Structure formats: C-alpha cells, structure tokens
Amino acid sequence: MAYFDVPEIDYTRYSNRQLAAVPLAVLAVALLVLVGSFLVLGSPVPMGMDFAGGTELTVQTSTPQDDIAAAFDADADVRSTGTDNQYVVQFSDSDLESLRTQAESGLEQDGSTDIVQSASSMGATFGQQNQQTALFGLVVAFVGMSAIAFILFRTFVPSIAIVISAFSDLMIPLAFMRLTGIPLSLGTVAGLLMLIGYSVDSDILLNNHILRRGGDFYDSTHRAMRTGITMTVTSMAAMLVMGVAAFVLGIDLLASIGIILFVGLATDLMNTYMLNLSLLRWYKFEGVRS
Numbered sequence: 405m406a407y408f409d410v411p412e413i414d415y416t417r418y419s420n421r422q423l424a425a426v427p428l429a430v431l432a433v434a435l436l437v438l439v440g441s442f443l444v445l446g447s448p449v450p451m452g453m454d455f456a457g458g459t460e461l462t463v464q465t466s467t468p469q470d471d472i473a474a475a476f477d478a479d480a481d482v483r484s485t486g487t488d489n490q491y492v493v494q495f496s497d498s499d500l501e502s503l504r505t506q507a508e509s510g511l512e513q514d515g516s517t518d519i520v521q522s523a524s525s526m527g528a529t530f531g532q533q534n535q536q537t538a539l540f541g542l543v544v545a546f547v548g549m550s551a552i553a554f555i556l557f558r559t560f561v562p563s564i565a566i567v568i569s570a571f572s573d574l575m576i577p578l579a580f581m582r583l584t585g586i587p588l589s590l591g592t593v594a595g596l597l598m599l600i601g602y603s604v605d606s607d608i609l610l611n612n613h614i615l616r617r618g619g620d621f622y623d624s625t626h627r628a629m630r631t632g633i634t635m636t637v638t639s640m641a642a643m644l645v646m647g648v649a650a651f652v653l654g655i656d657l658l659a660s661i662g663i664i665l666f667v668g669l670a671t672d673l674m675n676t677y678m679l680n681l682s683l684l685r686w687y688k689f690e691g692v693r694s
Contacts, residue, residue: 410633412626415681423682427675431572434579441582449578452587453526455535459495459503462521465511475510476503484654489514490521492656500525538593545597546570549604561691562611565683569675570603577668586660595661599668602639606632606676614684621688629677640669 415423438448453460465472466489473480473493481494495503504520511519553566574596581588613628614621647662 410626410630412622413629415622415625415685420682420686423678423685427572427679430671430674431575434572434576437579437582438575449581450585450587451535452589452592453494454589455532455538456496457526459500459523459525461493461495461503461507461523462490463493463507463511463519464490464514464517464521465519466514467512472511476506478503483656487654534590538588538590542574542593542596545600546574549600552604553608556608557611557615559687561683561687562615565680565687566604566607566611568683569607569672569680570600572675572679573599573603573668573672576671577664580667581664586664589657589660591657592660592664595664596668598665599672602636602665602669603672603675606636606672607680610676610680611684614688621685625681632676633673636669636673640666643669
C-alpha cells in the first residue's frame, strides 16, 4: 500500500487540553448552530422534499432559468439538470395538477418536446414518516457503532473517545448543511451514515495501534497516522472530484453528498488526531485503568 509522506508531529509540545480544545470548540459552535436553527426555524437542518413533502417537476423549456419561477403562483426552487433547457422545479405546494397546468401554460415550449417531462408529489405526512425512519436509521447505526467500540476495547476512555469523535463527525457536517443550505434528503442521510463508518474505521485504527501493539506511544501514533491519513485524504480527494463533477453536470444530490463527505472526512482528521489522541494519551499516561 502506498503512503503519503506524513510528517511526524511532535505531540509533546502540546498538552492534552490544547489538543482537545480546537475540536471541542468547533463541535460547540456546530451544536450552537443546530440548536439555534431548531429554536428559530423549527428544524436543525433544511429539509428536502423527501422529508418536508411537496412537488417536483422536471421541465423542458426555452424560458430562461431566472424567469421560470414567475410562471407559478407558488414559491419555486429552480435548478438545472445539466441538460440543455431542462430544469427541476420544486415546490412546497403538493397540488400536482395545478402546478402542471401552470407549467404548460406559463412556460415556453422547447421545440416539439412536452414541457413537463416528469412530475412527482409527496404529502407532508409521508415526509414525516421518512424523517422518523431516517432518524431511526442514524440512531441505530450510531448505537451499533458505540456498542462495537465498547466490545472491542472494553474500557471506558478509549471507547468513549471513539463515540465522541463519531458524534462530532456527524454534528459538524450537519451544521455545515444548515449554513450552506444543503437540504437533508434520503441521499444525504446515506452520506451521513457513510461518515459513521469512516469515523469508526480511523478511530479504531488509532486505538488499536496505541493500545494493542507494542512500541512507544508516539511511534505507534505515527504508524497509525501513516495509514489513516493516507486512507482519509484519498477518500477526500475522491469525494471532492465527485462533488465538483456532479456540480458541473447539474446532479445536485451527488454534489451534496460529495461535499458533505469531504467536510465530514476533514472533520474526522481533526477529531481523530487531536481529540481522540488527547484522550488516549491521558488514558495511557495519567488515567486509571479498570
């Protein structure tokens, strides 16, 4: 396996509090954003049509993108699909037939092609059911990850270090979604579930090198970093390329998943090699083992 030339960081220059301060401060800001958003807007993150309900039309029209929303009585979110003169128009209104009629009468036809290419509608009740299902999936995945951590290491501090890091790896991307307006959908939930897997992988790698392999603490840390950073940075590069390519092609869902995973993986680097490491060092040299 090829490795990046990961520099050997002199962790002895920093106290455990200094190492943990930055990731904990970022986590605190993220939680503040999410809680504030919930109190003010009623939802910690923007909800996509999968969870909020509404109607989506795919239209083929020569009407300029900036003028499409004016053809409808309801508020419309217009996005290009990457195909010439084809757009996706989303509404919080679920009156599908009325919106289809408005599209046919208010938009200019692009040649002989029908204006409305496809249409779908989801009720608010079904969207709430999707919310509950997605939340249940995230909770089950997180609880399962936590159980695996405690089963593998059977001691509180190394296990809770993994859990805290994984929690932060979820909260910070969610706050990023709120700040950038990326809606929560079934697709982005899948991206968040992937982040749990990435987080567990890197944290268990670090814990295993330090607690179960022989050698000096800092030598073990550097060996884990060589493998972990190689894997994470490679994944970040792949997600960034996917996100940029999807954005250029107008595939919004893939672009959102790519950027969320990129932010989440960058967060995981910080949490693993600062927060998790500080807790492991405290446990190794100062903590009382049980």
